[in-house]
Structure formats: C-alpha cells, structure tokens
Amino acid sequence: MGFLKPKFQKSAITAKENFRASLGAWFSSEGKDFPWRNTRDPYAILVSEVMLQQTQIATVLGKGYYVRFLEKFPDIRSLANAEDESLLKAWEGLGYYRRARMIRETARAILEIHGGVFPEKEAELLELPGIGHYTAAALRAFAFDRVSGLVDGNVSRVLSRLMDDYRCVDATITMRAQRLRAEKLCDPEHPRRHHYAMMELGQTICRPGIPHCEICPVSGFCKTRTPEKLPVKKPRTKTTEVSEYAIWARDDAGRVLLHHESGNRRNGLWKLPLRTPEQCSPLKHVTNETYAITRYKVRLAIYLSDPERESDMQSGDQWIAAGRLHDMPMAAPFRRVVERLLPDF
Ligand code: SF4
Numbered sequence: 013m014g015f016l017k018p019k020f021q022k023s024a025i026t027a028k029e030n031f032r033a034s035l036g037a038w039f040s041s042e043g044k045d046f047p048w049r050n051t052r053d054p055y056a057i058l059v060s061e062v063m064l065q066q067t068q069i070a071t072v073l074g075k076g077y078y079v080r081f082l083e084k085f086p087d088i089r090s091l092a093n094a095e096d097e098s099l100l101k102a103w104e105g106l107g108y109y110r111r112a113r114m115i116r117e118t119a120r121a122i123l124e125i126h127g128g129v130f131p132e133k134e135a136e137l138l139e140l141p142g143i144g145h146y147t148a149a150a151l152r153a154f155a156f157d158r159v160s161g162l163v164d165g166n167v168s169r170v171l172s173r174l175m176d177d178y179r180c181v182d183a184t185i186t187m188r189a190q191r192l193r194a195e196k197l198c199d200p201e202h203p204r205r206h207h208y209a210m211m212e213l214g215q216t217i218c219r220p221g222i223p224h225c226e227i228c229p230v231s232g233f234c235k236t237r238t239p240e241k242l243p244v245k246k247p248r249t250k251t252t253e254v255s256e257y258a259i260w261a262r263d264d265a266g267r268v269l270l271h272h273e274s275g276n277r278r279n280g281l282w283k284l285p286l287r288t289p290e291q292c293s294p295l296k297h298v299t300n301e302t303y304a305i306t307r308y309k310v311r312l313a314i315y316l317s318d319p320e321r322e323s324d325m326q327s328g329d330q331w332i333a334a335g336r337l338h339d340m341p342m343a344a345p346f347r348r349v350v351e352r353l354l355p356d357f
Pocket residue numbers: 170173174217218219223224225228229230231232234235236239
C-alpha cells in the first residue's frame with residue numbers, strides 16, 4: 013500500500029469497511045441458525061467442521077448426526093477414549109470413516125500435548141494430526157473470534173467473483189492467495205460474524221452456476237460481469253463404474269454371515285461378504301444397491317447363499333446374531349441392504 017497516494021489509500025479502506033458493514037448487516041438479519049453457530053466450544057466446532065467436510069449440512073443436521081455424536085462423546089476426553097466400534101457406529105452413514113479416527117487422533121493429541129485445552133495459535137493448531145489450513149482457520153474464527161484466512165469452497169467462489177479472478181482455485185498458489193485475501197477482507201471488529209457471513213453468502217446467494225446477484229448484499233463491490241464462469245477449477249476426474257458382488261446367507265439359528273473389514277478405507281466396519289462373479293453366478297440374485305465413493309460409482313449385486321455353501325469361510329467372515337446387527341457399525345449401502353432383506357430388523 014506504500015506506493016498509493018493517501019487519497020487512494022483512504023478510498024480503498026472506506027470500500028473495505030463498507031463491504032464489511034453491508035455483509036455484516038445482511039448476515040445479522042438473514043444468517044441461518046445452526047447449532048454450531050451457538051457455541052464457542054472449540055471441541056463442538058471441530059466436530060461440526062470435520063462432519064461438514066464431504067457431508068452436506070442437511071445430512072449432518074437433518075439426520076441428527078451432530079447432536080447424537082456430541083451426546084455420545086460430549087468432550088475431548090470421551091472422544092479420545094472412544095473404542096473403535098462405538099466411534100464407527102456414531103459415524104455410521106456419514107461415510108469417509110477415516111475422518112472419525114482422525115478426529116479421535118486430534119482429541120488425543122490435544123490431551124497429550126496441550127492438557128486438553130485447544131491451542132489458539134495457527135502454528136500450534138496446524139501441528140495437530142488431522143488439522144489442515146481450513147480447520148485451523150475455522151477454529152480460530154468460530155471458537156476464538158480471530159481474523160483468519162478461512163476459505164472453503166463457498167468462500168473461494170465468492171472471492172473469485174468479487175475480484176473477477178480467473179486463476180484456477182485448485183492451484184496451491186491460488187489457495188494461498190485466497191487465504192490471504194480472506195484474512196485481509198475480514199472485519200477485525202467482528203471476525204466470527206464476518207467469516208460465517210462469507211460462507212453463507214456462497215451457500216445461499218453466490219451459488220455455483222448462476223448466482224442471485226439481484227439480491228446480493230455486496231453486489232456494489234463485486235467486480236465480475238461473468239459470475240457463471242467463475243471460479244475456474246481443474247477439470248473433474250471422470251467417474252468410473254465398477255461392480256461388486258456380495259452374498260446374503262443366514263443359518264438355522266437366524267444368524268447372518270458378515271465380514272469385518274480390515275482395509276484402509278473402512279477398517280473396522282462390517283459388511284456383507286464379497287465374492288467373485290464366478291462364485292455368485294450359480295446363486296439366485298436378490299437385490300441391487302448403488303453407491304458412490306470418491307470417483308467410483310459402484311453397482312452392488314447381492315446373491316442368496318446358504319451355510320453349507322459358505323462353510324469354508326473366508327478370513328474376516330463371521331456369523332452374527334440378527335439381534336446384534338443394529339449395533340454393529342456398517343457402511344451405509346450395506347446397512348440399506350440388510351434393512352431390506354431382514355424384515356424384522
Ligand atoms: S454480485 Fe453476484 S457474483 Fe458478485 S458476490 Fe454477489 S452474488 Fe456473487
């Protein structure tokens with residue numbers, strides 16, 4: 013700013029202040045009321061932020077995941093001590109189960125390194141497992157009311173449009189520039205309100221595709237004339253379709269054959285045992301399910317088997333009493349199949 017003449021410096025500062033005031037006034041009257049916006053507890057805010065990564069607000073809130081999780085693990089100590097099965101059960105249906113284990117790692121590190129008290133400094137937050145730039149900034153903004161470089165997908169879109177910036181928002185250098193921009197634009201008098209307002213502007217008005225510029229509280233400060241072309245992103249990876257084959261088998265005692273996962277992605281979760289297409293081909297097909305995971309669209313086909321055929325069980329397979337199924341953590345697509353096939357579930 014040192015090269016600007018005082019007159020220009022003043023008008024730039026005034027514009028920024030007016031922008032903050034317009035945004036703040038809009039949010040104060042129109043801002044949505046979410047449970048995580050009514051707390052300053054960094055633990056509750058961390059839980060909400062981790063859940064909202066890759067899961068929509070409507071799911072996290074509407075299906076009660078956030079409230080139930082906090083009832084089960086009300087503080088950092090209870091989460092740090094959570095057993096695998098109980099943790100995964102509380103996360104069931106949210107997907108991306110690595111997030112559940114990672115947030116437990118974060119809780120454990122805060123207990124061990126900081127005696128259970130969340131650090132406020134960005135550098136200390138970034139040293140914790142599972143905390144990246146976004147989560148550190150969210151904690152600083154929402155729990156500690158600090159100016160931060162908070163940029164999620166919504167804020168990134170708003171910033172690109174406000175500045176008419178055609179740089180690719182997925183590039184590391186642009187991400188860094190956007191964080192700096194967010195920090196500089198933030199209202200130092202009301203950081204928490206400002207950051208919530210930027211996110212909400214992107215969620216409700218400055219939407220992907222064609223935004224609602226006609227009702228935008230900051231349209232007078234916006235530089236773009238082609239908002240529908242912004243932000244510029246890397247081309248999406250193509251979705252690949254794959255097939256999975258699983259069996260549904262019950263024994264005379266009514267037990268169901270399940271498989272306990274040991275792979276990376278869903279380690280510790282239960283599912284119906286997978287088999288090869290050749291193993292399933294003589295069996296009767298009973299139902300299908302589809303689900304998406306990362307860049308894959310999976311078509312899951314279920315075949316009816318029986319205890320005799322499955323007597324040679326594969327590693328990880330176990331017969332489970334039907335009454336226990338409800339309490340066992342299971343990935344959502346398999347849960348849907350079990351609910352469909354077990355009438356008294
Ligand atoms: S005027 Fe339109 S493009 Fe600009 S910030 Fe508002 S909604 Fe987004």
